C-alpha cells in the first residue's frame with residue numbers, strides 16, 4: 001500500500017516546498033489550505049512530474065471541526081498516513097489590544113489547536129504501526145516573547161515546547177517528532193502578518209524557503225529532534241539562553257515594531 005503525507009498550509013511558502021519534496025520521494029499527498037485553486041494547480045504539477053496521487057482538501061483550520069473532517073476523509077478513502085507536516089500558520093502585527101479579535105483567536109486555533117488536534121488524531125495509528133514522522137513548524141520566535149506579535153510568538157512557544165516534549169515521549173516507538181525553527185524566511189508570511197515593513201523583514205534579510213524546507217524535511221526523515229535554520233538564527237537562539245529576559249523582549253520589540261523607519 002502507498003503511504004501518504006498530510007501537509008497543512010500547502011498552498012504557499014514552506015508548505016508548498018514540503019509537498020514538492022515529498023512528491024519527489026514518491027509519497028502520496030493530502031494537501032490542506034483554504035485556497036483551492038493553488039492546491040489544485042500544485043496537485044496537477046506534482047502528479048504530472050512524479051506520478052503520485054494528490055488529494056486536495058481545501059479547508060479552513062480556524063474552524064475547530066476541520067481536523068476531524070480531514071481525518072474522516074482520510075479514513076473514508078483508506079489512505080495510510082505515514083507523515084504529518086503541521087505547517088499552516090500565520091501572524092499579525094501591532095498592539096494586541098488593537099488587533100482584530102477574531103484574527104488573534106483564529107491564529108491560536110490554526111497555529112496551536114489544529115496542530116495539536118491533527119497530531120492527536122493521526123499519532124495513534126502511527127504508534128500502533130511502529131512507523132511514522134511528525135514535522136511541526138515552530139519558529140525562532142517560539143524561544144522568546146515578541147511585543148507587537150504577542151500572540152504569534154506565544155503560539156510558536158507552544159509548538160516548540162509541545163514538539164520537544166512529544167519527541168521525548170515517542171522514543172522507542174518507531175515514530176519521531178521533529179521541530180523546525182525557521183527565522184525570517186521569504187514566503188507570503190510577512191505580507192499576511194503585515195510586518196513586511198518591520199526591521200525583522202526589512203533589514204534582517206530572509207532565508208530561501210526551498211532551502212529551509214529541504215533542511216527541515218531531511219531532519220524529519222532522519223528522525224532528528226530540533227532544527228534551527230541558518231547560522232544567524234542558531235547564534236541568536238544560543239544568545240537567548242544567556243541574555244537577560246528584559247533585553248530579549250526589548251530587542252524583539254525593536255525588530256517587530258510596525259513600520260519601523
Ligand SMILES: NC(=O)c1ccc[n+]([C@@H]2O[C@H](COP(=O)([O-])OP(=O)(O)OC[C@H]3O[C@@H](n4cnc5c(N)ncnc54)[C@H](OP(=O)(O)O)[C@@H]3O)[C@@H](O)[C@H]2O)c1
Nearest residue numbers: 009011012013014033034035061088089184185187188189
Ligand atoms: N516565513 C517566515 O518568516 C517564518 C518564520 C518562522 C516560522 N514560520 C512558520 O512557517 C509556517 C509556514 O508559513 P510560511 O512562511 O510558508 O507562510 P505563508 O507563505 O503565508 O504560508 C502559510 C500557509 O498556511 C496556510 N494557512 C493560513 N491560514 C490558514 C487557515 N485558516 N486554514 C488553512 N490553512 C491556512 C496558507 O494557506 P491559505 O492562505 O490558502 O489558507 C498557506 O498555505 C507557519 O507555521 C509559519 O508560522 C514562518
